[in-house]
Amino acid sequence: MLSQVLTVAQMRAAEQDLIAAGTSVEALMEKAGHGAGAYVHRISAGRSVAVLCGPGNNGGDGYVIARHLADRGVAVQVFAPLPPGTAAAAAARAAFGGTIHEGIPGDLPHGEVFVDCLFGSGLTRALPDDLHALLVRLAARHHRRVAVDLPSGVESDSGLPLNSALPTYDLTISLGAWKHAHFAMPAAAMMGALRLIDIGCGAVPGVPHVLARPYLRAPAADAHKYRRGLLAIVGGAMPGAALLAARAAAHAGAGYLRLIAGAEPDGIPADLVVVRADPGEALEDGRVAAVLIGPGLGRDEAARVRFASVVRCGLPTVVDADALMILHPAPGVGPGMIFTPHEGELAALERAYGLPGIGHKRERAVALAAASGAVIVAKGADSLIAGPDGRLLLAPRASSWLSVAGSGDVLAGIIASRLAVTRDPWTAAAEGLWLHGEAAARAGAAFSATGLADCVAPALGSLL
Numbered sequence: 001m002l003s004q005v006l007t008v009a010q011m012r013a014a015e016q017d018l019i020a021a022g023t024s025v026e027a028l029m030e031k032a033g034h035g036a037g038a039y040v041h042r043i044s045a046g047r048s049v050a051v052l053c054g055p056g057n058n059g060g061d062g063y064v065i066a067r068h069l070a071d072r073g074v075a076v077q078v079f080a081p082l083p084p085g086t087a088a089a090a091a092a093r094a095a096f097g098g099t100i101h102e103g104i105p106g107d108l109p110h111g112e113v114f115v116d117c118l119f120g121s122g123l124t125r126a127l128p129d130d131l132h133a134l135l136v137r138l139a140a141r142h143h144r145r146v147a148v149d150l151p152s153g154v155e156s157d158s159g160l161p162l163n164s165a166l167p168t169y170d171l172t173i174s175l176g177a178w179k180h181a182h183f184a185m186p187a188a189a190m191m192g193a194l195r196l197i198d199i200g201c202g203a204v205p206g207v208p209h210v211l212a213r214p215y216l217r218a219p220a221a222d223a224h225k226y227r228r229g230l231l232a233i234v235g236g237a238m239p240g241a242a243l244l245a246a247r248a249a250a251h252a253g254a255g256y257l258r259l260i261a262g263a264e265p266d267g268i269p270a271d272l273v274v275v276r277a278d279p280g281e282a283l284e285d286g287r288v289a290a291v292l293i294g295p296g297l298g299r300d301e302a303a304r305v306r307f308a309s310v311v312r313c314g315l316p317t318v319v320d321a322d323a324l325m326i327l328h329p330a331p332g333v334g335p336g337m338i339f340t341p342h343e344g345e346l347a348a349l350e351r352a353y354g355l356p357g358i359g360h361k362r363e364r365a366v367a368l369a370a371a372s373g374a375v376i377v378a379k380g381a382d383s384l385i386a387g388p389d390g391r392l393l394l395a396p397r398a399s400s401w402l403s404v405a406g407s408g409d410v411l412a413g414i415i416a417s418r419l420a421v422t423r424d425p426w427t428a429a430a431e432g433l434w435l436h437g438e439a440a441a442r443a444g445a446a447f448s449a450t451g452l453a454d455c456v457a458p459a460l461g462s463l464l
């Protein structure tokens, strides 16, 4: 339940359900403000805090946080450019009883922690200039910055900033449930660490969830290489990318890797079996559990022929890179497959399927999954997984060092390896995307794609 991701309308409905069940808005605000206040108290370590309170219930949370801090002896000042506009916020302000600076003050303090409670999910338009300037000036005068629910100026459902030059934060504390902006770029990049305060919201059916840490099993005691999963990687014109995918796949669980080579690869690792045969023939081996095609495939006629052979074999398949650019809707294309597009490949697939390509990334991925029947791993800084049945998983922010050439080949190799193990596209996509992020966390800074691939085994080990 705490992994669900809600729109503003769904959040309001969830809150209404709580209110209908007998909890008051004031009680919810108290719970949210105390939870957030505890985080701010820890960060402030007794040093001064400035809280910027807006006119709505996000501002109300701010007054509760300020009271929580003042009760614990923290020097706290509230900045309230606008009076409270809701009964709950007015009550929270009345209960605070400390220093409140009204309007837009000329002089602003320097201090340790700035808490942004100007606007939350009720933001409906860009911040006016005076409020924007106050927000920016207060943020700049404090060492640590905390956004409550959302950074002010960010649209909750889209993750789009409605103003330019908004502050960045060290911590964003979401209240009640995650919102889309917590996972969608560019907003997610502004938020720092993310924490969630539980205010008792129930499960909302059919909504997206945050991708969760999977629990993997070691091979069965009597396992052998075929039962663990034979993955066939169909290479093409540029063998390096397929070798890189194979290197990652080797560490993600499959028991046996076979490269159906196109161009002759150099430096074949000893543990990779290379087959120089037509993919159509090579894939007739009934022991092949899954196929990967795309990294280094090329986009010429030979590539199309190789892709058509893979489609004909009807095996669970990961379709990546060049294969996504030459793909067209056809019998056998889509169901049982995983497509792993980045933004450019997503747009190409939308053209291929005649989709308009409008809306949020998550909506575009869901539409593509429904149209194609494939599981879509829409990768990037805000990766997500969409299923043809409408299911949606949003990945937590991963290491920004993943923005390195070959990172996508590694991801495709990991997911394909999991597909060979699990034989289930949805499970493989979820496990693979998590493993990719976990491997990056272990690879540290400035890693190469090879370095990333070599961290997949320890990442997998941590999930057993």
Ligand SMILES: NC(=O)C1=CN([C@@H]2O[C@H](COP(=O)(O)OP(=O)(O)OC[C@H]3O[C@@H](n4cnc5c(N)ncnc54)[C@H](OP(=O)(O)O)[C@@H]3O)[C@@H](O)[C@H]2O)[C@@H](O)CC1
Binding pocket: 015, 025, 028, 029, 030, 032, 033, 054, 055, 056, 057, 058, 059, 060, 061, 085, 086, 118, 119, 120, 121, 122, 123, 124, 125, 126, 127, 128, 148, 149, 150, 175, 176, 199
């Ligand atoms: N409900 C609950 O049970 C709980 C809710 N909680 C908290 O409530 C928050 C949502 O509260 P909220 O709906 O009051 O929205 P919020 O973001 O504070 O401000 C809306 C006000 O701002 C105004 N306004 C909007 N944009 C503007 C702009 N650019 N410039 C100027 N004004 C602008 C808008 O006015 P209007 O658009 O009508 O003109 C309205 O008056 C949520 O994020 C969470 O923190 C928690 O306490 C848990 C319990």
Ligand SMILES: [K+]
Binding pocket: 058, 116, 117, 118, 119, 120, 147, 148, 149, 150, 151, 152
């Ligand atoms: K805020």
